[in-house]
Amino acid sequence: MNENDTFRQWFRDTRISAGLSQQKVADALKVEGFNLIQSQIAKIERGERPLRLDEAAAITRLFGTTLDIALGLKEGDPNSLAAQQLAGRTSTLQRIRSVIDAELGGAA
Incomplete structure (x- = not known):
């Protein structure tokens, strides 16, 4: 599994564990200045949409962690x-x- 796959799996698992819908994550990221919609979150989780580094960093902050942790390091x-x-x-x-x-x- 490469870093992209690791991050996507961490993101999906963490989002589900937190009880957040893809829409709630998109809404929370909008507050951080990212204009993502629910379908883009779904595509990120499936690996159908590339994730920018600033988006990945914002996602980890949303869950109170860091990229190193999200990547399993x-x-x-x-x-x-x-x-x-x-x-x-x-x-x-x-x-x-x-x-x-x-x-x-x-x-x-």
């Missing part, structure tokens, strides 16, 4: 967005340190 999971960002920053800092060490070593 756990805190500390190396695939989580936060872990990937941290790894990228660590790699960048290591490259900077290597350049500085090389310059200091060459000047000494």
Whole structure:
């Protein structure tokens, strides 16, 4: 199952568990500035309509959670967005340190 399928399944299951209709979700998203109607929510859940990132973020906020949780990623999971960002920053800092060490070593 890919991330799109995982999110769609989470969305549908969470909406049903919360006792919300597709129309209620569409109405709640309208308050957030998204002009979605019930049939679009149904298409999102079936994978017939692509979901924009800002829409996905708004949906997770609606249910009081985050995209990492909706995608089934756990805190500390190396695939989580936060872990990937941290790894990228660590790699960048290591490259900077290597350049500085090389310059200091060459000047000494």
